[in-house]
Amino acid sequence: MAKEFVPNIRQLPKFMKEDPGILPGHRACAGCGCAIILRQLMMARRKPLVIANATGCMEVVTTIFPYTAWKTPWIHVAFENAAAVAAGIDAGRNKLQRSGRFSDDPDVSVDYDVVALAGDGGTYDIGLQALSGALERWHNFLYILYDNEAYMNTGIQRSGGTPFGAWTTTTPVGSKIKGKPLTKKPIVDIVVAHRIPYAATVSPAYWVDALKKFRKGLETEGPAFIHAFGVCPRGWRTDTKDTIKLSRLAVETCFFPLYEVVNSEWYLTGPSLTIAKNPERKKPVEEYLKLQGRFRHMLLPENKWMLEKFQELVDENWEIILKRAKNV
Amino acid sequence: MSKRGWQEIPIAGIPFLESTEYHTGDWKVFRPVIDEQKCVKCGNCWMFCPDSAIEWDGESVPKPNYKYCKGCGICAEECPAKAIEMVR
Ligand SMILES: Cc1ncc(C[n+]2csc(CCOP(=O)(O)OP(=O)(O)O)c2C)c(N)n1
Ligand code: SF4
Ligand code: SF4
Numbered sequence: 001m002a003k004e005f006v007p008n009i010r011q012l013p014k015f016m017k018e019d020p021g022i023l024p025g026h027r028a029c030a031g032c033g034c035a036i037i038l039r040q041l042m043m044a045r046r047k048p049l050v051i052a053n054a055t056g057c058m059e060v061v062t063t064i065f066p067y068t069a070w071k072t073p074w075i076h077v078a079f080e081n082a083a084a085v086a087a088g089i090d091a092g093r094n095k096l097q098r099s100g101r102f103s104d105d106p107d108v109s110v111d112y113d114v115v116a117l118a119g120d121g122g123t124y125d126i127g128l129q130a131l132s133g134a135l136e137r138w139h140n141f142l143y144i145l146y147d148n149e150a151y152m153n154t155g156i157q158r159s160g161g162t163p164f165g166a167w168t169t170t171t172p173v174g175s176k177i178k179g180k181p182l183t184k185k186p187i188v189d190i191v192v193a194h195r196i197p198y199a200a201t202v203s204p205a206y207w208v209d210a211l212k213k214f215r216k217g218l219e220t221e222g223p224a225f226i227h228a229f230g231v232c233p234r235g236w237r238t239d240t241k242d243t244i245k246l247s248r249l250a251v252e253t254c255f256f257p258l259y260e261v262v263n264s265e266w267y268l269t270g271p272s273l274t275i276a277k278n279p280e281r282k283k284p285v286e287e288y289l290k291l292q293g294r295f296r297h298m299l300l301p302e303n304k305w306m307l308e309k310f311q312e313l314v315d316e317n318w319e320i321i322l323k324r325a326k327n328v
Numbered sequence: 329m330s331k332r333g334w335q336e337i338p339i340a341g342i343p344f345l346e347s348t349e350y351h352t353g354d355w356k357v358f359r360p361v362i363d364e365q366k367c368v369k370c371g372n373c374w375m376f377c378p379d380s381a382i383e384w385d386g387e388s389v390p391k392p393n394y395k396y397c398k399g400c401g402i403c404a405e406e407c408p409a410k411a412i413e414m415v416r
């Protein structure tokens with residue numbers, strides 16, 4: 001067993017300066033929460049990473065020709081196949097390690113961690129079968145879903161990850177239907193149903209929790225999955241300065257609980273565990289919603305039912321997780 | 329007919345310059361200014377900057393790098409000591 005990774009804020013800057021993994025000069029919008037997730041992933045590395053990145057914001061903004069922000073082997077793959085390509089990289093690595101083909105070449109290392117990186121569109125929707133297949137084949141890789149809750153790169157279209165009520169360009173706010181009428185797909189449940197060894201949720205606001213989980217995901221033998229909460233000021237109509245505040249409120253309201261699922265056993269972590277033990281600390285969802293333009297209509301008196309329904313959905317989901325959690 | 333192998337595949341789009349050559353600092357309206365007296369060197373600004381635009385050694389007062397800083401204001405918002413002011 002590897003020694004437990006304890007992230008230290010005094011040492012991380014040195015580590016990142018020597019080997020940044022991702023560079024500034026990328027073209028994510030100001031205040032992009034997904035770009036923070038990428039940096040935190042890099043802070044948690046134990047080995048070099050090889051990344052297969054599905055089409056989407058993080059792919060586009062990091063590699064606008066002729067520039068690249070990646071200081072690690074990285075491949076842009078199609079919208080639907082990040083997991084399939086990562087599976088191939090894993091298979092290739094196994095073959096090279098077994099054959100010892102580069103064992104006496106000091107310039108070639110075949111000792112690295114494989115990461116698949118995709119957005120919610122590329123995971124909940126079009127990439128789901130590639131993901132399911134790679135999990136079933138038990139590939140040794142970490143799949144990171146950065147969830148900004150819509151197809152942002154192509155102009156804010158709704159996805160299976162868009163929450164109830166949210167405005168998007170394909171779920172506009174009209175007189176009859178106001179925002180997305182349907183709910184967010186429970187993606188971690190679907191992933192966990194494959195009985196993989198490790199799955200977790202992370203919010204960049206709780207960086208110690210996030211770095212530990214990224215590291216555990218990388219260390220896992222076999223498939224691991226991380227659902228990362230990615231605030232998108234552009235698509236959510238939020239103030240760029242509020243990105244971390246929203247990443248915190250999502251957890252404090254239990255809209256996005258933090259937990260890990262180790263060999264199909266659920267454990268709440270960090271602030272979510274604290275809330276489970278002190279339920280009075282759970283904040284009303286309104287505090288989270290009111291900072292976001294995409295939910296503005298839900299705060300009007302005539303749409304009060306939407307706010308109530310959102311709260312009910314959050315409460316239901318939280319109850320389900322509380323029941324599952326072994327540590328509460 | 330010649331047998332075609334992977335060597336014949338033309339090299340497509342491979343970005344070959346580091347993004348650090350592209351200065352996103354032009355985007356900003358407000359820039360963060362750190363008050364050295366107030367800073368408690370906690371590292372929050374360094375941790376949460378989406379653009380790696382806060383330079384920090386882990387000990388001293390951090391320094392914003394205006395070449396890349398997009399002026400989002402996260403660092404100022406997350407500074408527990410209110411040591412960062414966003415100025416035009
Ligand atoms: C098969 C296919 N259909 C559509 C597209 C166009 N497309 C590119 S990115 C994208 C949306 C990506 O959404 P998401 O995965 O949520 O990532 P985000 O941009 O939000 O980060 C779409 C529809 C594509 N590249 N390939
Ligand atoms: S659209 Fe959203 S996710 Fe995409 S780069 Fe901008 S802020 Fe980030
Ligand atoms: S304003 Fe935003 S981009 Fe600039 S240093 Fe602060 S966090 Fe980074």
Ligand code: SF4
Pocket residue numbers: 362366367368369370371372373374389390403406407408409410411412
């Ligand atoms: S967040 Fe504020 S107190 Fe902390 S290191 Fe940055 S400037 Fe200093």
Ligand SMILES: [Mg+2]
Pocket residue numbers: 119120121147148149150151152153
């Ligand atoms: Mg998305």
